[in-house]
Amino acid sequence: MPKYRLHINGSEKVVDVEPDTPLLYVLRDQLELNGPKFGCGLSQCGSCMVLVDGVAVTSCIRPVASLGNSRVITLEGLVNENGKLHPVQEAFVKEQAAQCGYCLNGMVIAAVSLLNENPNPNEAEIKDALQVNLCRCGAHTRIISAIKRAAGNQ
Template identity: 55%
Template sequence: MDEASFTLHVNGKTHQVQADPATPLLYVLRNQLGLNGPKFGCGMQQCGACMVLVDGFAHPSCQLQVHRVGAAPITTLEGLTCPDGSLHPVQQALVELQAAQCGYCLNGVAMCAAGLLRQYARPDEQTIRNALFRVLCRCGTHERYIRAVQRAAELGASG
């Protein structure tokens, strides 16, 4: 296909980008907008490294074609930071509890947690596990991530 122009609403800002409509959103975010939060992991929507929020819900961006995003607001890890520059409660909890090990899955965990806490202010442990299920962590830090999401809920990450 030929390139087309798209208006993307990313992290509260509007961007005009040129891309083949079938280009994965991940490539546009990283290569054209310079956002490095979402990572390329498996390319098959199975590891969570590329997770972003689309209209407030966690969604893998490695196979989401840019033309399918429409006018939905997109939030990347860079956009989680609060307007005053402070860390989002999810980010704060992950740091406070030293939840990450290698950090490759951290983007997916943070984005899934932020999306979850937008829907449920106080999710139970099983709900958290279900939300993080789409994130592959090879270091085995899922238990620490669950505690961090619980802490983020305590810090008021909803909304």
Template identity: 55%
Template structure:
């Protein structure tokens, strides 16, 4: 089926089966590899992207169903000149990722949170990330990174 997706502000004419997950289109067709395959059933959060600013698990949602929506991937958080988003920089500065497999999904969930609330509390951060799984136990560094980014973005 032919359809159009708007990803990171750019329109893409695509052709895929009706049931092809967005994650596969992002990675295989658009070569955007920020979102990762984790569980394949939307439970781990490694594949999280933003759809109209709201976190979406891209591993099981058919890409064709998102035509007309604004999608943002990890790559889309960067400024046009390639400058890292404050969240990306803070995650690096706080060494928030041990294996870093979950980090793209964590950053995208955090980006959605910071769009809703500029200075979330630690409890609000933990709630926003509750369904994003990290097997390495980097949760405290992840929370610190989000707090750091929020402070920087509030300046």
């Protein structure tokens, strides 16, 4: 199996996997990260999102071989070295923006990606940015509030 040198959450990781293995499986299975979740394997629900060079993308169908030198940040990587939460993570806790929380990873990642681009999004822009992300519990309105709160706290 070929070796891949990946930049994950600020450090370099070498993984030994088949080239077609989607990034999600490398993150969860090899690197034992919990943030990105398997939801559909079809890039339809956003549960598996990570930041690749600062932009939210799904990781469930993206082959590890295609990553090159890209920087990958997962939900774990948003917490700073002192354990302090990212403003978006903090806002999700404050707004209690979850029920089961399975989609939360993708929601937080998509929100961070949005705020990187647009620090002051309006409600329509927030909804657009999260269009890929499915939530079945119906926590959407709390998620929107959390992103507004995070934007205000940045």
